[in-house]
Amino acid sequence: MQNSNTLPKPGESTWLWLIKIITGVLIIGILVLHFIVNHYLGPEGLLTFDEILQYYRNYPIVPIMEGFFLVFVVSHSLIGVRSIILDLNPSRQFLRVLDVILVVIGVVSIVYGIWLLGAILAQAPPA
Amino acid sequence: MSETWTIKYVIYREKKGQEPKFEEFSLEMRPEEYVLDGVEKIWAYHDRSLTFQHACHHSTCGACGMLVNGVEKLTCITKIKDVTENGGVVRIEPMRNFPVVSDLVVDMSTFFSRMETAKARQVVSLSESPTDSGIKREPNAADDLYRLSDCIECGLCISACPITATNPEYLGPAILAAVQLNGLDRFPELLSWVDNADGVWRCHSAFECTEVCPSNVEPAWRIMDLRKQVVSRRVKNLFGMK
Amino acid sequence: MQSETRKVTLSAILRWFDPRKTEAGNWAFILNRVSAIGLTIYLYLHLIILGKLAQGPEAYDSFIDIVRDPIFVFGEFLVVAGGFIHGLNGIRVILNSFGIGVPYQKQLFFGLMAVAVIASVIIGIRMFTV
Numbered sequence: 001m002q003n004s005n006t007l008p009k010p011g012e013s014t015w016l017w018l019i020k021i022i023t024g025v026l027i028i029g030i031l032v033l034h035f036i037v038n039h040y041l042g043p044e045g046l047l048t049f050d051e052i053l054q055y056y057r058n059y060p061i062v063p064i065m066e067g068f069f070l071v072f073v074v075s076h077s078l079i080g081v082r083s084i085i086l087d088l089n090p091s092r093q094f095l096r097v098l099d100v101i102l103v104v105i106g107v108v109s110i111v112y113g114i115w116l117l118g119a120i121l122a123q124a125p126p127a
Numbered sequence: 128m129s130e131t132w133t134i135k136y137v138i139y140r141e142k143k144g145q146e147p148k149f150e151e152f153s154l155e156m157r158p159e160e161y162v163l164d165g166v167e168k169i170w171a172y173h174d175r176s177l178t179f180q181h182a183c184h185h186s187t188c189g190a191c192g193m194l195v196n197g198v199e200k201l202t203c204i205t206k207i208k209d210v211t212e213n214g215g216v217v218r219i220e221p222m223r224n225f226p227v228v229s230d231l232v233v234d235m236s237t238f239f240s241r242m243e244t245a246k247a248r249q250v251v252s253l254s255e256s257p258t259d260s261g262i263k264r265e266p267n268a269a270d271d272l273y274r275l276s277d278c279i280e281c282g283l284c285i286s287a288c289p290i291t292a293t294n295p296e297y298l299g300p301a302i303l304a305a306v307q308l309n310g311l312d313r314f315p316e317l318l319s320w321v322d323n324a325d326g327v328w329r330c331h332s333a334f335e336c337t338e339v340c341p342s343n344v345e346p347a348w349r350i351m352d353l354r355k356q357v358v359s360r361r362v363k364n365l366f367g368m369k
Numbered sequence: 370m371q372s373e374t375r376k377v378t379l380s381a382i383l384r385w386f387d388p389r390k391t392e393a394g395n396w397a398f399i400l401n402r403v404s405a406i407g408l409t410i411y412l413y414l415h416l417i418i419l420g421k422l423a424q425g426p427e428a429y430d431s432f433i434d435i436v437r438d439p440i441f442v443f444g445e446f447l448v449v450a451g452g453f454i455h456g457l458n459g460i461r462v463i464l465n466s467f468g469i470g471v472p473y474q475k476q477l478f479f480g481l482m483a484v485a486v487i488a489s490v491i492i493g494i495r496m497f498t499v
Contacts, residue, residue: 012323012324012328012329013322013323013328013361014322014357014358014361015361016328017328018358021463021466024456024459024463025459025463027456028456028459028460031452031456035449035452035492039449039492039495039496039499040495044437044499045437045495045496045499046433046436046437047433048426048429048430048433049422049425049426049429049430049433050426052422070416073412074412077408077409077412080405080409081409083328084402084405084406086294086324086325086329087290087293087294087297087329087331087385088293088294088377088382089293089294089295089296089297089377095324109413109416112416112420113416116419116420116422116423119422119423120422120423123425197389198389198390289384289385289387289395289398292381292382292384292385293377293381293382293384293385294377331398331401331402331462332394332397332398332461332462332465332466332474333394333395333397333398334392334393334394334395334397334474335389335392335394335395337394338390338392338394338395347394347471347474348471348472351465351466351468351471352468352471354466354467355466355467355468
C-alpha cells in the first residue's frame with residue numbers, strides 16, 4: 001500500500017527548487033536585455049543575420065552570455081516540466097524514465113546551442 | 128418579524144454501487160439560519176437516508192465541511208444569506224479530493240493519519256500561537272497559557288487545493304501547516320518528509336487553501352514559512368552547522 | 370487508500386485552470402502554468418529554428434522575412450507578454466517563499482501584473498509599428 005505517510009517520495013528537493021529559483025532570477029535579467037536587443041536594436045525590428053554578427057563582434061561578451069542564458073533557460077524549463085509532471089503524481093518507474101529523457105533533452109539542447117554559437121561566430125567575415 | 132426565504136437545496140447523493148445524482152428539496156428558511164440547519168431539516172423531515180457529518184455547530188469540531196455552491200464552507204457557520212438569496216439555490220456537494228463514502232460524507236482517514244505523522248497538536252501554548260490581536264509572548268514563560276490550535280482539521284484546504292486534485296500523494300496545506308507550527312527545529316525528523324517531491328515544493332502559491340480556511344490557519348502563509356525553514360536547515364547542514 | 374482509488378483524470382487536470390472564485394492567487398497559478406507551458410514549447414521551437422543561423426545569411430534572412438508577417442508578430446507578442454507574466458509572477462513566488470510580503474500577495478500580484486501589462490504594451494507598440 002503506497003502511502004506518503006510512510007514512504008516519502010524522493011526526487012524534488014531544496015536544491016532542485018533553489019536551482020529553479022536562481023536560474024529564474026538570472027533569466028529575468030538576461031531576458032529583458034534579449035527583448036530590448038531583438039526588438040529595438042535593429043532598425044527594422046528582428047535582427048538580420050548581419051546584424052546578429054555585428055552585435056556579437058561589437059560585444060564579445062554577448063556570445064558567452066548567450067551560452068549561459070541557454071543553460072539557465074534549458075535547466076529552468078526542464079525542472080519546470082518535471083514539476084508539472086510531479087503534480088500529476090507519476091509512478092516511480094515513470095519518474096525514472098522521465099529523468100533520463102529530461103537529462104538527454106537538456107544535454108542535447110545545450111551542446112547544440114553552443115555548437116550553434118560557434119557556427120555563427122565561424123561565419124564572421126574577417127574584420 | 129422574522130423573514131422567511133424559500134430556498135432550493137440541491138444535494139449530491141451517492142450510495143455505494145449507485146450512480147451519483149442530485150436531488151432537490153424546497154425549504155422555508157430564515158436568512159440568518161446556517162446552511163447546515165437546512166441539511167439537517169432535509170434529514171429530519173424529508174429523507175432519513177441522507178448521510179452527512181456534523182457535531183458541535185460552532186466551528187470547533189471541523190466535521191461539517193462541504194462544498195456550498197462550488198466553494199468549500201464550514202456549513203455550521205455559513206449563513207444562508209451569505210451564499211444565496213430569497214428564491215435562490217444552495218448546492219451542496221461533498222468535499223473534493225477525498226473519496227466519497229456516502230452522500231456528503233468523505234473518507235478522511237489518509238488525511239488524519241498524515242496529521243498524526245505531522246505530530247499536529249490540538250492544544251498549543253499561547254507563545255507559539257499569536258492570537259488575532261497579535262499577542263505574542265516569550266516562549267517557555269513559567270505561566271505560559273494554552274489554547275486550542277487554530278487548525279480544526281476540517282479538510283477544506285485539502286478540498287480547495289488544485290494540486291491535491293491531481294496528486295493525492297501531495298501532503299497538502301493542513302499537514303504542511305501543522306509541520307510549520309511544530310517547527311523543524313523541534314522535530315528535525317520531519318525534514319525529509321516535507322522536503323521531497325510530495326512535500327513543500329508541490330505548492331504553487333494559488334492561495335486557495337488560505338481563501339477557504341474557516342479558522343485563521345492561513346495554510347499558504349505557513350507553507351511559505353515552512354519552505355524558509357527547510358531551505359535554512361538544508362543550507363546549514365551543507366555547511367556542517369547544527 | 371486515496372492513492373489507489375483516485376486516478377489522475379482530465380477533469381482533475383482542468384481544475385488547475387478553474388478560476389472558481391477568481392481570487393488573485395488562483396489566477397496567478399493559472400497564468401503561471403499556462404505561460405510556463407507556452408514558453409517551454411516556444412523555447413524548443415526557437416532553438417530548432419535558430420539552427421538556420423548555421424546555414425548562412427540567405428537561409429536566416431528569408432526566415433526573418435517570413436516572421437515579419439503580422440500573424441507571426443502577434444504570436445511573438447504573446448511570447449513576450451507570457452515572458453513578462455511568468456517572470457514577474459515568479460518574483461512574487463520567490464518573495465513569498467522567503468517570507469516576504471505574504472500578507473500582501475494579492476496586491477503584489479496585481480502590482481506585478483500591472484508592470485507586465487505596461488511592459489508588454491510598450492514593447493508591443495514597437496513590435497507592431499516597426
